[in-house]
Amino acid sequence: MNYRAITGDYGVSGQISPEEVGALKEAGFTTVINNRPDAEVPPDLGSDRMRAAVEAAGLTYVENPFSHAAFSPDLVERQGAAIAAAEGPVFAYCASGNRSTILWAMSQVKAGAITPAEAVEAAAAQGYDLRGLMPQLEALTPG
Template identity: 40%
Template sequence: MSDLPITRFNDHFAVAPQLAPEDMARLAEAGFKSVINNRPDGEGGPAQPLSADIEQAARAAGLEYRYQPVNGAAIQAQDVVTFGELVKSLPGPVLAFCRSGTRSGNLYRAAGTL
């Protein structure tokens, strides 16, 4: 995982930039229990892995996986509420990702789950 820039907020939550299916086993080995994908499919073009493929790899690695696509330029109040509920209800530690990690971090801060 040293090649993945993981930013830990605390013992229960971290963010990362775009992840791929092959990263899921390494996340599980690093101790993460859940993954939230905040990046809409297709946002990064055809090179971006599909959520369904990441989910399949996450579940194979024993991780909980949730797909919550959020438009980073127009985060809505319901996006924040849903994200906060996911972070609180999923087994931790939880790792959320998007294109750069910023959107997931902003959702976490806005949800007041610091």
């Protein structure tokens, strides 16, 4: 299974299938965050099916659907809370990994764990261009 390691503890990819969950466990992930709304996927990849597969593998499942049409600060809060509560590496997915990377960057900048520049650099190293979000990231910087 292919994924992009944004950090040593946070990886992202596009849509996964229930059959790929075992590979996530083998890779050491302990939490799986679904950032894809059910309206974007066929029923066999919906949140209920994914939750069942993730939990059957002994991993923690978090649903935090992010639609470009319905972004809210609550999404950042939920992503950050899931990352903070994780007992090991976190894997997040959406259609391409971009939305999962955006939520990671915003939540970690807001928590003071990284600077906006560090977030943009980490994302760019894995092929995600967040430079256009620099004003939003800077606005989230604590202090």
